[in-house]
Amino acid sequence: MSDIEIPDADTPEDRKIQEPRLWRDDGWSARVIKNEDDDGWAVEMTQEGQSEPALVGPWTMGRDKKNPKPLDPPAFHTLVKTANEVLRRHEQQLHATLHKSVKIDAAEGRVTVKLDIVPEEDEPYAVLSAYDELGEKLAEIRVSPAYKLSVQRASDWAAGGFGNSG
Template sequence: MSDEINQDSDSKTQEPRLWRDKGWTARVIKNEDDEGWAVAMIKDDEPEPALVGPWTMGRDKKNPKPLDANAFGTLVKTASEVIRRHEQQLHAILHKSLMVSTDTADFKISLDIVPDDDDPYAMLSAHDADNTQLAKVRVAPTFKLTKASATTWIENEFRKPD
């Protein structure tokens, strides 16, 4: 029985209010905020929609316009872009780096935050111009990586910051 369920979830669905293909499901839903309709785009195995947006009314001005191949393709592209932007934003928040030049060398200092639910932390690391790792220490996830904090860390011979 479970094989039948898996096959069903992998197959295409092309109904007026429900399309499933390419790892995505588009579902036309009643817009709770007004008289209109909305479409929700859900990536397979995700609990929440990646995108919810207004959907066009049909010719009768009561029912939604049916989904079609062109609309579904556009929705997949848009929802994929939303996810990509979200991932880029999260990466930018969790991974920071900067270059610090001293009288003796240039250093790339990086801070990588690990957002663990129970024990979040960050790793502060230093690399030289050849990308050889010179130091790596665990710091609080609230550590602020700035030119000043990086310079101080270098001047303190990469000892763990307070």
């Protein structure tokens, strides 16, 4: 057997950095920076390929109370976990903003009415759709992305035969 160390295939050695104030690994960079708001330090976590950090937070002072504590493996892994959680929450919030639904009782039975906003840069729009209890589409129309879905509006739309959105 050879004692030659094989670099991690996912992280080329020239991309991996482990310095006291800069770590790059696992698709993330952690950089300790001067805190603009006070005399302390902050750390910013930036995902590879992104220009803006996903997370910026306070960083611990070192023993000399002037310089920052150096980054280390446990701190880096905690920061990666926290930054991934921030991104996951942001995605969930965005999804909740773009996709809403209400359930109503209509002549067709229990109906789910959905509003899906399509945030296209040039011409954003939304799609209002209705589905029966089996998931079969009853109706679909295009509406303004500013359309506010409510039980009352969905009920009115169903009562009107799923014509215009009102």
